[in-house]
Amino acid sequence: xxxxxxxxxxxxxxxxxxxxxxxxxxxxxxxxxxxxxxxxxxxxxxxxxxxxxxxxxxxxxxxxxxxxxxxxxxxxxxxxxxxxxxxxxxxxxxxxxxxxxxxxxxxxxxxxxxxxxxxxxxxxxxxxxxxxxxxxxxxxxxxxxxxxxxxxxxxxxxxxxxxxxxxxxxxxxxxxxxxxxxxxxxxxxxxxxxxxxxxxxxxxxxxxxxxxxxxxxxxxxxxxxxxxxxxxxxxxxxxxxxxxxxxxxxxxxxxxxxxxxxxxxxxxxxxxxxxxxxxxxxxxxxxxxxxxxxxxxxxxxxxxxxxxxxxxxxxxxxxxxxxxxxxxxxxxxxxxxxxxxxxxxxxxxxxxxx
Amino acid sequence: xxxxxxxxxxxxxxxxxxxxxxxxxxxxxxxxxxxxxxxxxxxxxxxxxxxxxxxxxxxxxxxxxxxxxxxxxxxxxxxxxxxxxxxxxxxxxxxxxxxxxxxxxxxxxxxxxxxxxxxxxxxxxxxxxxxxxxxxxxxxxxxxxxxxxxxxxxxxxxxxxxxxxxxxxxxxxxxxxxxxxxxxxxxxxxxxxxxxxxxxxxxxxxxxxxxxxxxxxxxxxxxxxxxxxxxxxxxxxxxxxxxxxxxxxxxxxxxxxxxxxxxxxxxxxxxxxxxxxxxxxxxxxxxxxxxxxxxxxxxxxxxxxxxxxxxxxxxxxxxxxxxxxxxxxxxxxxx
Amino acid sequence: xxxxxxxxxxxxxxxxxxxxxxxxxxxxxxxxxxxxxxxxxxxxxxxxxxxxxxxxxxxxxxxxxxxxxxxxxxxxxxxxxxxxxxxxxxxxxxxxxxxxxxxxxxxxxxxxxxxxxxxxxxxxxxxxxxxxxxxxxxxxxxxxxxxxxxxxxxxxxxxxxxxxxxxxxxxxxxxxxxxxxxxxxxxxxxxxxxxxxxxxxxxxxxxxxxxxxxxxxxxxxxxxxxxxxxxxxxxxxxxxxxxxxxx
Numbered sequence: 001x002x003x004x005x006x007x008x009x010x011x012x013x014x015x016x017x018x019x020x021x022x023x024x025x026x027x028x029x030x031x032x033x034x035x036x037x038x039x040x041x042x043x044x045x046x047x048x049x050x051x052x053x054x055x056x057x058x059x060x061x062x063x064x065x066x067x068x069x070x071x072x073x074x075x076x077x078x079x080x081x082x083x084x085x086x087x088x089x090x091x092x093x094x095x096x097x098x099x100x101x102x103x104x105x106x107x108x109x110x111x112x113x114x115x116x117x118x119x120x121x122x123x124x125x126x127x128x129x130x131x132x133x134x135x136x137x138x139x140x141x142x143x144x145x146x147x148x149x150x151x152x153x154x155x156x157x158x159x160x161x162x163x164x165x166x167x168x169x170x171x172x173x174x175x176x177x178x179x180x181x182x183x184x185x186x187x188x189x190x191x192x193x194x195x196x197x198x199x200x201x202x203x204x205x206x207x208x209x210x211x212x213x214x215x216x217x218x219x220x221x222x223x224x225x226x227x228x229x230x231x232x233x234x235x236x237x238x239x240x241x242x243x244x245x246x247x248x249x250x251x252x253x254x255x256x257x258x259x260x261x262x263x264x265x266x267x268x269x270x271x272x273x274x275x276x277x278x279x280x281x282x283x284x285x286x287x288x289x290x291x292x293x294x295x296x297x298x299x300x301x302x303x304x305x306x307x308x309x310x311x312x313x314x315x316x317x318x319x320x321x322x323x324x325x326x327x328x329x330x331x332x333x334x335x336x337x338x339x340x341x342x343x344x345x346x347x348x349x350x351x352x353x354x
Numbered sequence: 355x356x357x358x359x360x361x362x363x364x365x366x367x368x369x370x371x372x373x374x375x376x377x378x379x380x381x382x383x384x385x386x387x388x389x390x391x392x393x394x395x396x397x398x399x400x401x402x403x404x405x406x407x408x409x410x411x412x413x414x415x416x417x418x419x420x421x422x423x424x425x426x427x428x429x430x431x432x433x434x435x436x437x438x439x440x441x442x443x444x445x446x447x448x449x450x451x452x453x454x455x456x457x458x459x460x461x462x463x464x465x466x467x468x469x470x471x472x473x474x475x476x477x478x479x480x481x482x483x484x485x486x487x488x489x490x491x492x493x494x495x496x497x498x499x500x501x502x503x504x505x506x507x508x509x510x511x512x513x514x515x516x517x518x519x520x521x522x523x524x525x526x527x528x529x530x531x532x533x534x535x536x537x538x539x540x541x542x543x544x545x546x547x548x549x550x551x552x553x554x555x556x557x558x559x560x561x562x563x564x565x566x567x568x569x570x571x572x573x574x575x576x577x578x579x580x581x582x583x584x585x586x587x588x589x590x591x592x593x594x595x596x597x598x599x600x601x602x603x604x605x606x607x608x609x610x611x612x613x614x615x616x617x618x619x620x621x622x623x624x625x626x627x628x629x630x631x632x633x634x635x636x637x638x639x640x641x642x643x644x645x646x647x648x649x650x651x652x653x654x655x656x657x658x659x660x661x662x663x664x665x666x667x668x669x670x671x672x673x674x675x676x677x678x679x680x681x682x683x684x685x686x687x688x689x
Numbered sequence: 690x691x692x693x694x695x696x697x698x699x700x701x702x703x704x705x706x707x708x709x710x711x712x713x714x715x716x717x718x719x720x721x722x723x724x725x726x727x728x729x730x731x732x733x734x735x736x737x738x739x740x741x742x743x744x745x746x747x748x749x750x751x752x753x754x755x756x757x758x759x760x761x762x763x764x765x766x767x768x769x770x771x772x773x774x775x776x777x778x779x780x781x782x783x784x785x786x787x788x789x790x791x792x793x794x795x796x797x798x799x800x801x802x803x804x805x806x807x808x809x810x811x812x813x814x815x816x817x818x819x820x821x822x823x824x825x826x827x828x829x830x831x832x833x834x835x836x837x838x839x840x841x842x843x844x845x846x847x848x849x850x851x852x853x854x855x856x857x858x859x860x861x862x863x864x865x866x867x868x869x870x871x872x873x874x875x876x877x878x879x880x881x882x883x884x885x886x887x888x889x890x891x892x893x894x895x896x897x898x899x900x901x902x903x904x905x906x907x908x909x910x911x912x913x914x915x916x917x918x919x920x921x922x923x924x925x926x927x928x929x930x931x932x933x934x935x936x
Contacts, residue, residue, distance in 0.1 A: 287482060335478070339467075551781050560771075
């Protein structure tokens with residue numbers, strides 16, 4: 001097939017999807033994202049033409065800029081969830097100097113809580129948000145008391161490895177409980193069509209974006225105003241001074257870790273509704289959060305939000321151009337790229353990323 | 355200078371024990387024909403743990419992604435074996451050599467960027483590297499993509515096949531051990547320890563830190579790629595995520611074995627690998643699908659309760675055995 | 690005497706805070722020069738600028754007539770300009786002897802050289818210097834087992850092992866038992882006289898620096914306030930004011 005034909009096929013395919021009735025099209029669109037992702041399905045192509053396919057998909061983007069708007073909107077809406085999870089990671093990192101590799105597993109824990117609500121309890125998956133937060137909070141407290149508490153004063157690699165162990169443990173327990181397959185929750189909410197039906201925005205993504213903003217705002221308010229929040233911020237600035245001033249830092253650490261897990265749990269319930277959950281989809285969320293925090297710099301909240309949106313959008317575009325099956329490859333490669341770029345920039349100022 | 359912390363003099367009972375071990379290792383395929391493959395894997399594990407410790411224990415660069423080099427070696431070897439018909443043994447040798455070349459090159463190129471990262475940035479960055487490699491391999495048609503790659507079969511008798519690979523693994527483990535023992539005894543080894551203890555100080559003293567870090571990583575890459583090539587042949591089938599770039603098995607086992615035995619010691623990773631592998635072979639099958647849950651639990655338990663490892667514990671208990679002694683000659687009063 | 694170190698108009702600021710403004714000083718080969726000033730006057734920042742720890746905003750730094758302000762820390766160290774740290778830094782996991790053996794000059798170090806064994810004469814020199822700083826009996830002990838003062842001596846020994854042309858010492862007597870300070874001053878003098886190492890010393894202990902240095906520079910608020918012999922500076926009104934906070 002010629003490159004031009006690739007583009008034409010993709011366009012026709014897209015156009016035919018546009019004609020479908022609303023909910024069906026929504027499903028088809030999400031199915032497209034899940035199974036094929038980009039403009040063209042992988043299996044229709046012969047072996048060694050990944051590059052040709054990427055070029056063809058790029059052509060589609062240039063030929064029909066409205067796709068770009070679609071990707072942009074999707075990316076920003078997804079990015080809101082990334083921002084929430086990354087914010088939690090930055091909180092734990094800043095306060096306890098622990099990088100929680102189990103971050104993504106807490107997200108999946110919340111996601112499966114939503115799944116249990118929708119599938120087994122037969123209640124609205126929106127109950128999964130507070131329930132996911134509660135499950136996350138308890139799991140976070142448990143993990144802190146059993147594991148993190150004992151390594152928080154050790155060197156960084158020890159706590160990193162301990163968190164990695166927890167991550168594997170949680171992922172495997174989820175696998176034992178729910179099986180290895182990807183799960184989605186259908187909320188039944190439709191989607192809005194904009195730009196003469198060329199751009200569709202699913203309502204659940206909008207709702208989730210709004211909820212994300214609400215949760216993030218509440219958290220910020222809590223950290224700023226409440227007594228516990230102030231103690232958390234004091235501990236972040238100087239744990240030893242906080243201890244001298246009579247703050248029980250062990251309790252602060254426990255609460256910080258649990259609150260982070262609760263945020264992840266709530267975010268996970270949203271992920272289950274707007275995307276997919278699976279036992280092994282946790283690590284990419286951890287890596288995304290880490291990437292976002294590195295891009296933004298620790299302690300830079302505005303930067304975290306912007307980077308999260310940026311990452312969401314970049315991922316959407318990459319997924320369209322290279323195909324959705326390369327999604328994880330992209331997430332992990334992008335982390336490496338960001339790290340190296342950041343390190344090289346710092347090296348110009350004779351500093352190192354440490 | 356002898357570095358007592360690393361080398362034991364081989365004398366008396368130690369020499370006898372070493373000779374018995376050597377004889378057992380050599381005769382193993384005849385003594386225990388039923389478990390020759392498991393014993394071959396044991397030597398692979400020893401290579402994994404020892405090379406991880408070169409950067410992790412000796413240099414302080416804790417990598418979660420050294421499995422990258424295993425995968426590179428495995429794929430390179432298998433592709434050469436698949437595509438070049440020089441006769442089985444020649445292509446196998448060529449495959450191992452090509453794998454080593456690719457792994458060392460990749461190590462040097464990536465090292466320029468990755469080894470500029472410190473601490474957990476390096477750890478998580480390498481984790482990303484290992485997983486990204488697996489994901490890329492699983493969408494690359496030339497190497498069989500997600501479907502995997504079948505390695506050409508050994509042409510001779512099946513009984514000879516296991517023995518053939520067993521001795522390769524044994525030789526590789528021995529070569530790795532001797533090479534690293536020698537390396538740690540040189541001033542290069544001291545430079546690695548200096549980088550581990552205080553890299554800023556090492557730079558302030560004028561050490562070529564980047565050069566030494568890269569060489570250390572490439573050394574690990576070299577041995578790992580050969581181990582990967584052989585491992586691919588033993589298993590016979592390469593799955594991109596579960597055998598070649600298996601971050602959640604080999605990748606994390608390496609770290610675990612080295613820590614269990616004792617980071618930063620010569621013998622620690624060897625002992626850790628033996629204990630871990632034996633435990634795994636003896637008990638793993640009884641776990642019926644809960645193996646990976648157990649792995650997670652094991653990591654947590656070791657890290658929380660036994661982070662210094664066996665040799666670390668022994669060293670803290672009997673430091674004078676590792677050469678830490680004070681002389682008190684009359685009249686010399688130290689500050 | 691030829692000037693070994695020439696600092697001309699060096700400025701450095703962090704964010705909006707000016708740490709060094711237009712500082713010029715020079716040190717002749719073989720001299721012992723002191724750098725004094727109240728806390729926060731920019732002494733350590735100047736040290737860091739000289740050894741290449743961070744880029745400077747403007748000015749020039751020449752070592753043996755060679756511009757070094759664009760070089761990195763290890764490159765400058767290999768030229769023979771070395772510093773010690775205020776918070777003593779040694780390789781804590783290694784024995785004292787190993788600390789010494791890895792601290793030889795790396796100016797011509799090749800990988801092949803590093804992969805060879807340690808030459809006998811280097812080991813002998815290491816033991817000599819350990820004897821000189823009084824740590825010979827503890828040479829097989831891990832550096833982490835030493836007291837703070839002993840680590841300081843070890844760090845000094847490591848610097849000597851490197852055979853630098855010039856040594857920047859950041860508060861060499863801070864945290865050392867007062868009874869040992871005289872011994873340390875004596876060792877610094879001997880290193881200067883016998884090994885020909887030029888010294889630039891930051892010091893808060895006035896008794897020490899007045900005894901040790903031939904010339905002094907005084908910094909205050911990131912600027913060069915005064916220079917002269919110890920006697921001249923002791924009588925300088927501005928220096929007194931700076932220390933008493935009237936400035």
